């Protein structure tokens with residue numbers, strides 16, 4: 612459906628001229644955005660059904676009634692009159708009881724994208740770390756809380772005969788990660804000067820704030836040999852991150868930190884020439900190449916889920932892409948709901964328009 616300028620006008624003109632005069636209604640009308648074949652709502656859209664009645668009334672009085680748009684608005688109206696908990700059942704009934712038209716697909720997808728809060732949390736993630744009531748993160752994995760030594764763990768790589776899947780952040784909450792320091796990487800992970808460099812170096816100035824990459828609990832904050840002033844944070848998914856050569860501490864062992872909390876100020880303490888941050892990521896003491904997890908150019912995680920695989924003396928973090936094969940009767944909103952992502956995000960990840968129908972057997976990326 613290509614919206615003609617007439618329809619565009621139909622939405623704008625009534626909101627300004629014909630009985631839509633009071634400010635509250637003007638606000639709701641302005642929340643509707645029409646462009647090309649898409650009708651969408653800004654997040655603050657008011658979904659009261661009176662609003663839809665008024666728009667529909669004004670549309671059906673036009674010389675050329677935009678039937679498809681009226682149908683679409685009728686679906687919004689139906690959805691708007693329901694409580695959030697009733698929505699999944701109502702949507703299912705729309706798809707069960709009627710011929711599923713492009714209009715209804717579009718309407719449901721757009722409506723659900725606008726009220727993202729209705730998306731339920733995913734239950735399919737298998738996290739490697741069992742929860743227990745210890746105050747220390749991933750305690751079942753380590754059963755060791757050493758506040759003195761940054762890496763007291765024996766290299767336990769022999770145990771890694773299977774691939775481990777770790778959830779790095781909660782993709783729905785869109786939080787739980789902060790780059791340790793936004794700066795130029797001056798030395799990478801790997802063999803250097805006849806020994807392994809188990810982290811990366813990021814250039815910084817003395818006193819620059821250094822941030823915890825993920826939420827967790829501070830295990831070490833002390834001066835330790837070549838690391839100088841070093842902070843180690845244990846995270847809930849079992850990873851540990853290490854921040855070395857600090858000039859000042861901003862945390863102490865046992866402190867609970869969120870992603871982005873300042874653990875210290877950058878410097879050049881310990882075995883360091885020039886101020887920089889030495890940053891490590893480890894899992895049970897085994898180093899992981901930080902750039903496999905974090906893109907240091909964009910300061911974003913490469914993926915919210917990683918698979919850890921054994922490779923030589925290291926663990927390799929492989930971003931996990933989750934794929935879903937479309938079954939008969941699937942539709943965008945339902946797939947998005949199943950995997951706990953918004954329709955908008957699902958469309959963006961797959962280069963789809965929210966108006967597109969899914970084909971049986973089509974592969975969709977449903978998470979990274």
Ligand SMILES: [Zn+2]
Pocket residue numbers: 798808810811812888889890
């Ligand atoms: Zn280093």
